[in-house]
Amino acid sequence: MIVETGLFALILALFIAAVQAVVPLIGAARGDSAWMNVDRPAALVLFALITMSFGALMWAHVTSDFSVLNVVQNSNTDKPLLYKITGVWGSHEGSMMLWTFILTFYGMAVAAFGGNLPPGLRARVLSVQAMIAFGFILFILLTSNPFARVYPAPLNGDGLNPLLQDPGLAFHPPFLYLGYVGFSMAFSFAIAALIEGRVDAAWARWVRPWTLVAWCALTLGVAMGSWWSYYTLGWGGYWAWDPVENASLMPWLAGTALLHSAIVAEKRDTLKAWTIFLAIITFSLSLLGTFLVRSGVLTSVHSFAVDPQRGVFILLLLLLFTGASLFLFALRAPALKGGGLFAPISREGGLLFNNILLSTAAATVLLGTLYPLFVDALGLGKISVGPPYFNMVLVPLMVPMILVMAIGPFLSWRRGDFMGALARLKIAFVVTAVTIVATLLIAGASARSVWASLGFGLAAWLFCASLIEWTGRIGLFRRSLADVFQRARHLPRSAYGMTIAHMGLAIVLAGITGSLAWKTEKLQVMYPGDSVAVAGYQIKFTGVDNHVKGPNYTASRATFIASRDGQFVAKMQPERRVYTNPPQDKSTVAIHTNFVTDLYAVFGEPDGKGGFVTHFFLNPLVPWIFFGAVVMVFGGMVSLSDRRHRVGAPLRKTRATPVASAPAMPAPATVVVANGERKGLLRGWVYLVPLLGFIVLVGFFIHRLQLTSEGDTPNLIPSVMIGKPAPTFNLPPLLADRPGLKTADLKGKVTLVDFFASWCVPCRAEHPVLPLVTQAGIRLVGINYKDKPADAKAWLAELGDPYQAVAVDAHGRTGINFGVYGVPESYLVDRNGVIRFKQTGPLTPEIIRSKLIPMAEKLEQ
């Protein structure tokens, strides 16, 4: 009953969203305040309905209602309560519900706290919000209904992936979505402004707090995700440049640029079209991330269960929202003309520089993430773009940005004094130089410590400059103490926010530098009682408790005593857990931190002789990365608490007739239509470029989804061995009375070389069709890949032996020489011993008939 109520509330919410999307928009266009005023109650009702629906889903999870499919697939009665609650968004369906819940939460916030917004703007903002909500609710209802029932209800559920049974799940996705979805506010404001045809300082002032909220949440969400992977993955990695991670970084970079360009738009009434563009792009990148994560167009470690059908729907949403908004942008942006002029060297100039680099960085991450897809779609083969690429191209972009980040706040608006700013940074120069020299002296001269010294120098530069800027503002050392206190108290919170956030970034930078430069690790087999030395620590393995009982797992827990110079430092207890539902292993690491360095212990497999594989890491400065991120978020929140972000937004001069004038009649004070038809047309072209680029991108996505639905998944790797002679090998036979196999045996007759193993599940599916190959007159030989001979013999005895020869590749080396990466794989070799065709995955009658046999006949001639 409660579950049906949830579904019903969701359906009802769809209609409310439709009303909220249409009525206030028409009202705003007509200047009809009765219609416009539908927006607030609608947004409140929409939020109430989605809350009800989300609550119903949570209820089903908490009470373990196994008549609901989503609960069956993701929960289990043994699961602790925390994971029953957080497991709600552990699945695709539930996470979309969380997404929609947060979306309507923001709409509610505008309705409840947006009292000072002009009614026309508010109506349009809430209308755009409702359009997005409508799209996502429809998506949930049509493709991902979390309330689907199952009959008969099973007694228990499948449980949640153990990797997700972690406190990280309680925080990481909600904050990430608060960030992603929070940018929908900036997006809605941008669309409302484009429809309305006016962008002014007041608009920028309204957008800033929402952008700031989203930015804080996203920063925290990304940092938490990074921390989660740091303590989960078992090798201390916190960032892997995985497509899904990049999907969260791109909106962050664009959102950071937006945050800064909105300042210029507010204070100087310029860069308006650019700010609008960034607002559109930032949310579009969030949507793109959703698409990438859930459609399976890219391979990632963190993917949800992927489904191309859902991918098509999200792509439609993306096409609709981003396409329409970029179209609107191309129509309206040429008319947005900046007011405030400024010199290249000025506060505006510095912020613009920051924007160039941040947006180039965002575009670069996008390029690198999607490049494999482009190359594949153009039929140029498959390539990978991994961490080495991103590190190489992004460091040169980030270094000048951070250098200038330190100087920018010293420049005045309109026209700055560069040399004057540098003169005020004398102390920062000294501190930077000392940091670099000290790092080199302490760490010794190696390439690694040179890089480390430069990284620390950069961090010191930014940290110090931010501090100097602040002391300069409050007049420290220049004025009387009382005066300094007075000034410190009255300095706007937003100024504090900037200083804190910039210092936070400096801390992150130092953390990344330290962890890259001086990470040490030690890997070994240890027996209880053994000790090892790891970077100055002495770690003693005191024993293993094999009978640790968790709520839904059993574990082996090792105990290590870490000491330094004979002094006890920490007791560390990493575990290897075996979960019951689903039956999966999970390793939990033990971390001892002193807030500068993490000692990180992983407990591995037994060696069968009483020993265990153990792996220790010393991760210097890693805690600073997460601490710095928290400082950045704190800075954002301080800025958010600025009086002017709360109530100080200047009210527009509201006329008796609502501000919502028809878009065709923009207010002359804020919009200057480009002079002359021709110039407007010319400029218009430039504004079309993003839309055209986006359409091309969607084309690539459609092509990729098409390929995937035909079975060519992104991780199906074409063989480079085709057209090359079969590699040299000479393998022993599996069966004593039959010959083995060597390269020369393949010559003279067209031969299919089939790699198989008894442990391989799809091989069992392939086996019955193999006689079709021999019946067609093709010689069929088998190579038993990394198998136990006894198992392989039993397999052939049970299923029959279609092979003319079966050889044993015990260590898989011949497999590697052929380019085998997952059995079953088979290679068609011509009479001269050259490989002509490769089938990855099981052969089917269809493939044998349509591809293999015609090709073999041609080769036989």
Place this chain on the structure above:
Amino acid sequence: MKLPFGILATIAMLMMFGADMQHPAIAVEPSEVLSNPVLEARARAISSELRCLVCQNESIDESNAPLAHDLRVLVRKRLLAGDSNAQVKEYIVARYGNYVLLKPPFIEETYILWFGPLALLLAATAAVFVFYKRSAGVPPDPAPLSDEESRSISILLGEPGEHEETR
């Protein structure tokens, strides 16, 4: 007839999971480690730049898949045989193609990838240059406020220190 996507996906999952999901803790195993620390460090560096073929986007250095293990052992064997880092990578690429390289090679297909960031930066800079040219150039400097004036503005606005931000 084409295999329905669902079946293919299931098969792909089975292939992947059968091989991959066993022990998600330690990738490099003690038995693989070379006694020569210089060679071992090179092996680790090479491994971290080679993509595991059966995993969802991990390097062979991070992966627990059996194939990743085999490739790590192979990398070390090649190093012991005297191969240079580049030769080891070439050896693997000859069998599996450029897909295994996490750092894409600089070839025709990747020109856009490698030059892209620079091109984007230049385009953005050019756009800013046009923006400056379009706007009528550098604004004339108004006479700066005297201390007297800025103080009185502060008092008028009732927010001492406020003028600081727009200094």
